[in-house]
Amino acid sequence: MKENLTKALPQTYSQDQAFEAALNYFKGDDLAARVWLNKYALKDSDGNIFELTPNDMHTRIAKEIARVEKKYANPLTEAEVFDLIKDFKYIVPQGSPMAGIGNPYQIASLSNCFVIGNSGDSDSYGGIMKIDQEQVQLMKRRGGVGHDLSHIRPKGSGVKNSALTSTGIVPFMERYSNSTREVAQDGRRGALMLSVSVNHPDSEDFINAKLEQGKVTGANVSVRIDDTFMQAVKDGADYTQKYPIFSENPKTSKVIQAKELWHKIVHNAWKSAEPGILFWDTIINESVPDCYADLGYKTVSTNPCGEIPLCPYDSCRLLAINLFSYVENPFTKKAAFNFDLFKTHVAYAQRIMDDIIDLELEKIDAILAKIDADPEQDDVKSIERNLWINIKRKAEDGRRTGIGITAEGDMLAALGIQYGSEEGNAFSLEVHKTIAVEAYRGSVALAKERGAFTIFDAEREKENPFINRLKEADSKLYYEMLEYGRRNIALLTIAPTGTTSLMTQTTSGIEPVFLPVYKRRRKVNPGDKDVRVDFVDEVGDSWEEYVVFHHRFKQWMEVNGIDTTQNFSQEELDELVKQSPYYKATSNDVDWLSKVSMQGAIQKWVDHSISVTINLPNDVSEELVGDLYLKAWEVGCKGVTVYRDGSRSGVLIANDEKKEEEAHADTLTPFPTKRPQTLEADVVRFQNNKEKWIAFIGLIEEKPYEIFTGLIDDEDGILIPRWVNNGLIIKNKDEKGATRYDFQYKDKRGYKITIEGLSHKFNPEYWNYAKLISSTLRHGMPIEKIVDLINSLQLDTESINTWKNGVGRALKRYVADGTKAKGQTCSNCGSENLIYQEGCLTCKDCGSSKCG
Structure with a gap:
């Protein structure tokens, strides 16, 4: 009897067991196996691993989704949910939902991103510090955070304290940035977006803040730009900045030349890939949640990657639909997109996303219980507790979701359509229009079964451009929404899918393929049997070269009877690419203006926003960057970021203008002479x-x-x-007064452990x-x-x-990624065009990479 009452301990696996099983699951894809094992496999704080392969993870998620489904009419079964999410084939919960659903070992949110902020235009010191505390509390629960600084009074404004005048925005940028860098999230630091309106008198200081080396390193920055400013840029007109921003009776105002500030924005983006741009009037005018602005849903900023504009204390969870999986007979003349299956799955994806909101509310209750049980005094815990109460209220009332996609590039290639072509852009637009209509149809169906979000009011939404596009596309859906309401306040996004696309083994998000084929090297022992030595480096280590194919390019080869195990020469690889549907369709091939136009067209069918970066070669002009930004505004994009190859390593040493050569990494930038303790x-x-x-x-x-x-x-x-990956090095004195360097880290219980000397x-x-x-x-x-x-x-x-x-x-x-390696040549093709990428030397001409 006693044995029957004993609860069986869960099965655990060693790191090697789980990795080998995952490697087999991903068919030898080492990177996908390691990403899944490190980021998403269920494990406790002692490092015990409870899942052997992603099938175990998908079973865990399916059980929880099915448990929620049983609360409502017509529930999906565990088996039905599992079939939708298994093998990363159709529906893929992203990031926090994948790691957190059904995870009893981690008290964390399922939300990927949050926005916070003070009510009204308060810029008191207490309010500013409250935001600092709130972002730290969110980051320790794994969330990325965004907030806007437009409410902070400009530099030199009068204040009623001992300082007498305000320090302006920049010092608080640094404070928030430093707080972000201090928060560990399972081996990574938190993510922060800081924004400010171009209408703010300190906006130029904000734009320049990151140019000084080492400043604001813990945040992305974006400028909220209004239509009046953009028109002033086009017309060469003046523009009036105000504080409070856009006030009819401002305390401070100044007139500037719009083009001068515009050129500064463009120059900095060309130079260092920041600031990003948020076309704020487009965001607000298109925003469905802003129909409820007076009820607390006024959008104020975005999450760190810019794909989810949010009101204060709202959050969003992300899910991606794998577009490649809806192409039947891929890479053949019979290839076709199964729109019927796709429409069915979009509705299921919306249903699963709504279930995840219920699971998030349970997680928030667990967080609140943890806060209540903590031994700190109530006044210490009050900010964290009120923060989560506010977040819970927004999630309950709005039930916001974030359905996106991955594998856009592979979908088009599988259909034989060139990414970036007119045909490609038109087909992508049809796919995203279908997602919008079917996701909203799914949300209306959920409202019939489960009830509409609590503040739904069709009258408020009747002039919204996005809602009216839905009405024009499907009037029956619109009138059903009038009758039954909608379950979710806003539904759609296109987010980055970095690790997700590694596991779906597809192109990332809406982006084209980076390279369909490239070469890598692995170190070998020349004495081993059947080893081929292709290269011996300067220290005598032997390396074997091997070709790496993008997974779907390899599938194209197999469909066309090409031996993927052959040892191809570079000329043969180049010829293969020319024969494939990936030819002239890589990230370096796609016409940039065409990509911006594609983003603007698709944005019309995405109620949140799109996270996309326009990758440019190093030698493009600042004028082109400006043209791309202007085009993005004109075609209706909500935001845009450009990355000029190598620009991250070219930030200025100080605010004074220097030549490009002087700003290169060869410039010596000494640290402070006195070592911090x-x-x-x-x-x-x-x-x-x-x-x-x-x-x-x-x-x-x-x-x-x-x-x-x-x-x-x-x-x-x-x-x-x-498991210890970071800590502190502390300079001390020993008993004899000699200098000693100690290493200190925290154990699993949070106790400090010191290794002396x-x-x-x-x-x-x-x-x-x-x-x-x-x-x-x-x-x-x-x-x-x-x-x-x-x-x-x-x-x-x-x-x-x-x-x-x-x-x-x-x-x-x-x-820094993008740093050019001087004085070295590629051993594969002889090119001098070598850069560092994630610690490896990578040839920009042939793709060969050396990581030794």
Whole structure:
């Protein structure tokens, strides 16, 4: 009897077991397997893994969705839900829902993004600090946060405190940015969007804030631009900035030349990929929730990627529909898009999204219970508690959803349609119009069964342009909505789908393919049987080259009887691409103005917004960036971001204008000469020749400042849990007054654990080399140059060479993506067009990548 009452412990798996099973599930796709295992597999705070493959995860999600379904009429069964979401084929809950649904080990929200803000135009110091606390509380629950700064009075305005005048917006940008950088989210930092209206007198300071190196590194920034300003730019007219913004009786106002500020926005975006632009009048005029602005649904900012404009304390959960899976007979002459199945699944997707709102409300109740149970005093907990009460109220009243897509590029290729062509744009428009109509039809059907969102009022929405487009497209749907209402206040978005697309093994979101085929290298032992050595590097390591095909390009090859295991030459690969539907349809091929026009047309059928970046080559002019921004406004985009290749590494050292060459990474930018007592630190592990090494990398403004390295897990080495990825390096004094560097981290219970005297834990030889490298870091030598220096060291022992290679790899993690590698050529094609990308040297001409 006692045995029957004993609750069976859940099955657990080792990291290796789960990885091998996931690798098999993803058919050998190492990256997809690792992403799923690290980000989405169910695990507890001790690192125990409870899911072996994504099938287990999909079962977990399906059980929870089916449990909610039983509350309502005509419920879906667990099996029906599982069939819709299994194998990432049709419907894919994104990010927080995938990780959090049915997860008993984590008290976190299912929402991907939030917007916060004070009621009215309050800019009191207390109100500003409240926002700071709220964004931190949201980020620790895994959410990305956005808020607007237009309510803060401009620099020099009078205030009734000891300061007498306001400091303006920029200091608070830095405060919010620093708070974001301090919050850990399972190995990553939080995401923040800061916005301001171009009508604000401090908007130029806001626009310039990120140009100074090391400033506002924890936030994306976007400018809210109104139609009057854009028209003034076109007409070469003056524009009046005000505080409060757009006030009829402003406390402060100034007249500016619209074109001068416009050129500053364009220049900065060309230079550093920020600020992004939000066409605010378009957002507000098109917004269905803003029909209820007086009831608390006035849109004030967007989430960090810009795809969800939100009112204060509202949130949204994301889901993607895999468009590729609706192409029957892909890559053949019989290829066709199954619109009937697609329409059915869009309705199911909306139903699942509404179920996820109920699950989110349960999660919020758990968060509130956790807050109530915490030992802090009530006045300490009040801001966090009120925050979640406000979020819960908005979720209950509006029931906002975020249905999007992935695999747009692969869908078109599978149909034999070129991405970016007139035919491609027209077909994409038809698909997104179908999503809009069927998702709204699904929401009306849910209102019949479950009731409309609590404040639904058809009279309020009758002049809304988006609602009227639905009426024109399907009058029957419109009149049913008048009769029954709608379950959800707003429904649609197109969000980035980075990790989602890795698991669907498709192109990302609305974007075209980046490269259909490229080459990579893996290190090999030349003594092993059947090993092919294609390249020997400068330190004598042997590498085998292998071709990596984009998954759906490989499928095209298989459909056309092409042997995917063949060792192709570069010329043969180029010819393959020319024969494929991906030819002239990569991110570097697509006409930029055409892509902006496509975004504007599709935006008409997306009630929230679209997150899309226009990728440009390095040599484009500022004038082209300005033309793209202007075109985006004219065709009805709600927002736009451009990224000029390599621009992230070209930020200015200071606000004064410098030549491009002077702004390059070769410019030395020393750190402060006095070392702070405490530094944030990353922990990097590496292994060579079966030796396990560890590096503690002290950071200032997320850039390496010092490094300590040595062997791990030997009798003289560092013993530290594998899950520890960051902590603090603290400069102390020992009993004799000598300098000592300690590493401190928090254990699973939150207790601080200190490893004293890193210098005494490592071999003195490694310590001395580490001091040399740290000195070059502190004096601002570019990291890629330091890596070259380390590689050039002539060291005697094999063990030291192992250390040298590992330290070089550890530091390359911090080279800014897009940084050009000078003085090196591609061993595959001989090109000098090499850049660092995620720590690897990548050839921009042939795609070859070296990560050693």
